[in-house]
Amino acid sequence: MTETLDPRAPIRQRHETRLRLLTVANVTDITPLMRRVRLTGDMENFVSPGHADHIKAFFFPEGVAPKLPPVGPNGAEFAPGERPEMRDYTPRFWNVAEGWIDLDFVLHGDGPAASWAAAAAPGKTLVIGGPRGSIVVPMAYDWYLLVGDETALPAIGRRIEELPEGARVLAIVEVDNPAEEQRFETRAELTLTYLHRSGAPAGTTTLLHDAVAAARFPQGDAYAYIAGESQMSKAVRAHLTEQRGFNPEWVKAAGYWLLGVADAHEPH
Numbered sequence: 001m002t003e004t005l006d007p008r009a010p011i012r013q014r015h016e017t018r019l020r021l022l023t024v025a026n027v028t029d030i031t032p033l034m035r036r037v038r039l040t041g042d043m044e045n046f047v048s049p050g051h052a053d054h055i056k057a058f059f060f061p062e063g064v065a066p067k068l069p070p071v072g073p074n075g076a077e078f079a080p081g082e083r084p085e086m087r088d089y090t091p092r093f094w095n096v097a098e099g100w101i102d103l104d105f106v107l108h109g110d111g112p113a114a115s116w117a118a119a120a121a122p123g124k125t126l127v128i129g130g131p132r133g134s135i136v137v138p139m140a141y142d143w144y145l146l147v148g149d150e151t152a153l154p155a156i157g158r159r160i161e162e163l164p165e166g167a168r169v170l171a172i173v174e175v176d177n178p179a180e181e182q183r184f185e186t187r188a189e190l191t192l193t194y195l196h197r198s199g200a201p202a203g204t205t206t207l208l209h210d211a212v213a214a215a216r217f218p219q220g221d222a223y224a225y226i227a228g229e230s231q232m233s234k235a236v237r238a239h240l241t242e243q244r245g246f247n248p249e250w251v252k253a254a255g256y257w258l259l260g261v262a263d264a265h266e267p268h
C-alpha cells in the first residue's frame with residue numbers, strides 16, 4: 001500500500017494472487033443481455049475493496065477440463081496446448097464465509113468469455129484468479145462522475161452502492177435498449193441517465209461522448225471513472241481533461257474492450 005499526503009489521491013493496494021476452481025451454482029439473466037453467474041467454492045481470503053477491481057477468468061480450449069495449474073515464479077504454468085484464454089470480470093457480489101461470488105457477463109456474442117457465459121449451467125466450473133490489486137478512491141470529492149457501457153455496469157453499480165449518504169454522483173450509461181437498464185440501491189444523491197443504442201452494434205456510437213459533452217456538471221472537484229469500449233473511454237477522458245477542466249489525476253479511464261479486437265484492454 002502506498003502512503004500519500006494528498007487525502008484525495010487514489011490508494012493502490014496489492015493482494016495475494018490466488019487461483020480458485022469454482023463451480024457454477026446458478027445462472028440468472030438480470031436483463032436479456034446481462035447474465036449473472038453465481039460461482040461457489042473456496043473463497044478464503046478473497047478481497048476486493050475497489051469498485052473497479054477485476055478477477056481474471058480462465059477459459060480452457062475445447063476438451064480441456066478447467067483445473068488449477070501449478071504456480072511458478074512467473075505465475076500460472078500451463079502445459080502446452082492447455083493454455084486458457086483469460087478475460088477480466090468485475091466481482092459484483094461475494095460472500096467469503098458462504099463461499100460464493102457473482103460475476104455479471106454481457107452476452108455480446110463471440111468470444112471465449114461470452115460463449116462460456118451463454119452456455120453456463122449449474123455444475124460447470126471456472127478458474128478465476130485475483131484481484132491482484134485495487135485502487136480505492138477516497139470519498140473526499142465534491143461529486144463523482146461515472147461513465148460507461150454495459151461492461152462497466154458491474155463496476156458502476158458497485159460504486160453507486162458504496163458511496164455514502166450525501167455524496168453526489170452523476171452516472172451516464174449506454175445500453176442497447178430500455179430492457180437493459182439496471183437500478184441500484186444507494187444512500188448517495190444519484191442522477192442516473194441511460195442512453196440507448198437501439199440496435200446499433202456496441203462500440204459504434206458517440207452517444208456517451210455526446211451526452212457527457214452536453215451534461216451540466218455540479219460545482220466543485222470531481223473524480224471521474226470511465227470504462228467500456230476503449231475508443232469511447234479515451235474520447236471521454238480527452239473531453240473531460242482538455243475541455244472541462246478535470247484534473248487528469250482524478251480521471252480514471254479504462255478500455256474494457258476494443259471494437260473488433262479480441263482480448264484487448266488498456267488503461268488511458
Ligand SMILES: Cc1cc2nc3c(=O)[nH]c(=O)nc-3n(C[C@H](O)[C@H](O)[C@H](O)COP(=O)(O)OP(=O)(O)OC[C@H]3O[C@@H](n4cnc5c(N)ncnc54)[C@H](O)[C@@H]3O)c2cc1C
Binds near residue numbers: 054090255258264
Ligand atoms: C477491468 C475490467 C473489468 C471488466 N468487467 C466486466 C464485467 O464485469 N462484465 C463484462 O461483461 N465485461 C467486463 N469486462 C469486459 C470484458 O473483459 C471484455 O468484453 C472481454 O473482451 C470479453 O471477452 P470475450 O472472450 O467475450 O470476447 P473477446 O474474445 O475478447 O472479443 C471477441 C470480439 O468481441 C468483441 N467484444 C468484446 N467485448 C464486447 C462487448 N461487451 N460488446 C460487444 N463486443 C465485444 C471484441 O471487440 C472482439 O471483436 C471488463 C474488462 C476489464 C478490463
